[in-house]
Amino acid sequence: MPQSKDQSSMIQSIETKAATAEIADAFDDLMTTFGAFREANDSRLAQIEKRMSADVITTDKVERLSAALDRQQRALDEMSLKRARPHLGGERGTGVALEHKHAFDTYVRAGEDRTLRDLEQKAMSYGSGQDGGYLVPDEIETAIGSRLRELSPIRSIATVRQVSGAVLKKPFAVNGPTVGWVGETAARPQTGTAALQEMQFPTMELYAMPAATAALLEDSIVDLGDWITAEVETAFAEQEGAAFINGDGINKPRGFLDYGSVAEGVWAWGSLGHVLTGVAGALPVEDASDVLIDTVYALKSGYRQNANWVMNRRTQATIRKLKDADGNYLWQPPATAGSRAMLMGFSVVEAEDMPDIGADATPIAFGDFGRGYLVVDRAGVRVLRDPYSAKPYVLFYVTKRVGGGVQDFDANKLLKFGMA
Template identity: 50%
Template sequence: MLEAQRATSPMRRLATVQPTSVGAFTKLWDAKNWGSGWVGETAARPQTTSTQLAPIPFASGEIYAMPAATQRLLDDAAINIDVWLRNSVQAEFSRQEGIAFIAGDGTNKPAGFLSYVTGGANAGTHPGGVIETVEKALDPAASAATVDNLIDFAYGLDAPYRNNATWLMNSLTAAMLAKLKDADGNLIWRESLIVGQPATLLGRPVEIDEAMPAPGLGAMPIAFGDWKAGYLINDRIGTRVLRDPYSNKPFVMFYVTKRVGGGVLDPNAIKVLKQP
């Protein structure tokens, strides 16, 4: 059996994955607005302000498929059709959830991190605010200027997050950035010399996700952030298969479901580059 290959999303490797035993998972957001003040040895010490805690719910969506095969095909095939169907559907689920982790609106599916930017479906739903978009031009013809824009964009992420940050983009964007040179004519893209290790851009690893938008006018083709701190995937129930040979004879129906959710943990941990 020869199968077409599909790119898989790296989000499960990058983000925090939280298995749960209930329909929704909740984290608490600490605004870190503690009050304090300097005092003299015998000065009065009035009460200071306390931080505010706000819940961040992560509900699980559900994805399904229901392919069919005739009983004769299942009986006579030289390969195990049951296993092939299940594996194929699981691969399709992985593709669909990868798309949702990027741009899902949160309705019956994960809320993608791009939906938390200003104007997105989930903008304003996080107590920590929106994910900041930074307008920077990406013009390969103006290599040095574009390199400066990327440096400014990367250092716009706060240091605690920048130390663990990873670039996220699709192949078209990566091809554009791989050609960029600084003012001295040096490529800023570094291909890894170790098999299986990602390339680096400005010293930080690059992950390719084909669900990211392509470069273009007004597009958001690049994200940079600490994904463990910034995004959470809520796994409620893994892939479940119900084999039904009765409802649609002579076909055997394979009812496959999976419950998974996702959303932004900390909007300060992620920055998105928007082309003007």
């Protein structure tokens, strides 16, 4: 017997309360582990200060607790993301939206595309069923976009623009207009004309191909919109995450590390500025925190207000052990469930595609990615049903077009683990 609306609401309320309690318990465990890590690392530092080295047992304990912190933080993030996932069921929306949803559901389940094709022709949408599949309903596209913002580390802090064309062209002033001071009655000389150049951000095709069984497609209880969203969101986020950091711009977005970097003292537009640690592949032995301070203040004040650190978990494990001159840890765990860890008062964004610490590597980025990096989404997510290539399974070729690149080279700085 189908559930009533009141029964569904009650079940959803119970599940929400259970999820909230689980997150609270996980957060308490994280804070307990951090307290144990802090005590163990204090002992390690005291041993180094007294005997010039720490014993193996203490060092191993610190590493195990640091790894446990990483695991607990990831588990907490996954719980928060799961609770935030929107549900696509229900009969909400306008008549046209519901018609599209029902037609799409019929296409996904049975391959019948006549109604869906007629709807897209009426809407004059780009592409066709033969060459690019069919547009998913708006609520599914919105859900995929919302989940990508939560799962994709750079997308979560960058500026995101949606376009209808294949390329976003953005002009920028190289030198800006000429300005000056004049008296109240003095003649106003004509200002110089700004020299403009054009940045281009092409969108590239990103795809995923989940497979479904006939039993899944025949099960009327399963919301196929939810299923498609869940299947593609992680795959899309992982590919995006790699491209936004290291992509070469060929059939994928261009990552901010692909532009290269120069020493901050000789920085010029077109590359990112970096601060040197002064040691190849490592932080300085003494006053290691100073290079982090230098990185913060290499950024102009207008960019620091919304700045974030970006690094992978292995680099974060190294930074987690640092203290300031007063003995306070520079890294602090999240203040609440679902928030980010902090480093020197700025949020830490964990991006696994950032390089590891090594000679002349740039494993740490700092800056205002909202102003520094632009993500371009072409409107529309398309699905093409393929029941032939992997019988007895049905494949769904899901595509979206994404681009990206640096839009302000002054907004982000890198920490380079090298001497020159």
